[in-house]
Amino acid sequence: MTRGVRDGGAMSATGFAQVLTVAATSTFIVTIDGPAGTGKSTVAHRLAKRLGLEFLDTGAMYRAAALAALQRGIDPSDGPRVAELVRGMELHFDWSCDPPELYADGVAVGDRIRTPEVTRAVTPVASNPLVRAAMVHAQRAIAHRHRRLVTEGRDQGSVVFPDADVRIYLDARPEVRARRRVDQLRTKGIETTEAEVLAQILERDRMDESRKDGPLVRPAGADIVDTSFIDIDDVIDRLESVVRECAGARLDGRGPDPSRAAGSTGAQP
């Protein structure tokens, strides 16, 4: 994967109208981390659009690796074989789509990375340190070309971009996340119970938080936003204010607020 990752290079459909003055000469990275069911993807994508930044869904990259393993009959828990597979994969985004479309070995992965089977398989894949190393490298390479970015995942503010301009951690109560997931599945015609989904969510949290490499943590200096009882539009408004405040601080020369500085978690990008 590392060697195979390339970047479509095209400009995204979005412009940079509102933050261009801030970011024209340098990078501007907003990281959004948090567990599943907090509305992270929707929030990150809409925030990026609102601010004229680009959007990176890093979960999609792990999902594409899990899908590839399943397609080749490789056990997702077989660490060495999955790592070998991922190292040989060519992953890139087509940035002319909104959101950017992920291609694995030249084929658009589409919704095939969102099936329950892939969701189950991705946990061991994302716990594989060799896979994580390749993904971290790939994500930094993407940010090198797409320098004004909202990136979302589990380790973006803690490991991949610890010096990001803005680090956000979205959270929500497990019961609320379970209810959202049940509603989401129902719209797809899949009936399940809240108890069942809650058990899956708690297990996934446990795995994400306890893995050795890139565990789900609250990044140092992150703004923590609990979305349990806040409407998604209000969450986006709130994050927009946080981002604009940071951008303003950079513009007027105040620089980053030291109280928001990252700790020593993870490597430098």
Ligand code: DC
């Ligand atoms: O956000 P998601 O559900 O699409 O993520 C898919 C899986 O990948 C999930 O098990 C968490 C993992 N992941 C990760 O470990 N690190 C990331 N930066 C993004 C996702």
